[in-house]
Amino acid sequence: MDTGTLFSMRLSLQVATVATFFVVIIGICVAYLLARQNFRGKEIVDMLFTLPLVLPPTVIGYYLIVIFGRNGLIGKTIYEWTGFTIMFTWYAAALASFVVALPLMIKTTRASIESVDRNLINASYTLGNGELVTAFKVILPLAKKGVIAGAVLSFARAMGEFGATLMLAGNIPGKTDTMPLAIYSLASSGEWTQAHTMVILLTIMSGVFLYLANVYSKRGT
């Protein structure tokens, strides 16, 4: 394997790991609120977090540029304060993967939290446990299957992220070309043997993660 392929593999794993790390933390919090609390506009919040699942990736990429670009709504302030812009860095790839993977985490986690037996939750309350203890000792352990499956799905989705990444992180060989971007470049420039190698590698890697997700969600609890 040549250095370009190795670099892309390493970068993809790194981007997906960082993205999944934040997806899990924020995904659990949002899913918990959506599943356990009632507040005005709850379904609108759910809709906003789910949108990236159905919007075309270039549209998400465009939104991200409008928000985080050097002239963007938030990006401008960050640039003025620190001189740093996320565009064309691997952080941008992680951010794009985070946004598209988050809905998968929220959807699966919310569903599994909602399916936790209400009697067990009420029993925890009657035993004098507060919301926090109940969440960590009762609800989340019982919803573990869904949480793990959501995390693995998110990771696999992050590995395959293309459109939004292309817009925000650019397609810079040796800097931001994750496996999907590298495959796009190789195929466009007619380097088919290398493209095929990477297509097979990416398929195997994603396949393994999905398999693990299935095994875990069967075995869990």
Add this chain to the structure above:
Amino acid sequence: MKSRYLFIVLLLVSLFFIQQSIAAAEKTQEITVSAAISLKNAFEEIGKLYETKNKGSKVSFNFGASGDLMRQIEGGAPVDVFASAAQKDMDEADKKGFLVSGSRADFAANTVVLITSSAKASIKSFVDLNADSVKKIGVGNPKTVPAGRYAEEVFTHFNILDAVRDRLVLTENVRQVLDYVVRGEVDAGVVYATDAMTRPKEVSIVATAPEQSHKPVVYPVAVVKGTKNETTAKAFIALVLSAEGQTILAKYGFRKP
């Protein structure tokens, strides 16, 4: 406990990468060139040539569709040089004031060609598309794909547009046409000469559109405003326009503008 260790490890890893990116930013004479994906092979070679000629300088590339590259520049991406496959996107950048005035130049031209998969022998020219045996012709969608607009102009030039209209299979980019031809999904397709040259074994160029039959396919390049390395950016463009740069472009099928 386990998750705490994981957190610390991730924290250290991210600190390491932050340090690395700061170190990279300190390097001077580094430029980022946003270029149309069709220029990839040629530009990477010119980039290497630039780096060997100017020790200590570094040329990074960002490849994509010209329209997307334009959106990135608009959003404030740290780009020093913009090389587009269409005048339209460069005109837009110019109008919105993203270019260093006087830095814009045309550096290459492309040819519109008719291709078939190597096995097909019945199609020899654009006029042959009129024959009843031709069922499907791949072209880019003229609304969004420049190559599709050129194809339409060529068909109009040969007076066959109305006859072939029902046979056109529209694609969202020109590489898709190439792919359809290679896979035999269409009988023939209209692409750029440079595209056809990436699959020399699988497709044959059966006809080249005459220059007067369509608007010229010319690639413009310019320095982007706000660059930290205007000298390097200008020197890179100078190399693209030089005889050496033109030789490399010619190797990949581009013509002089």
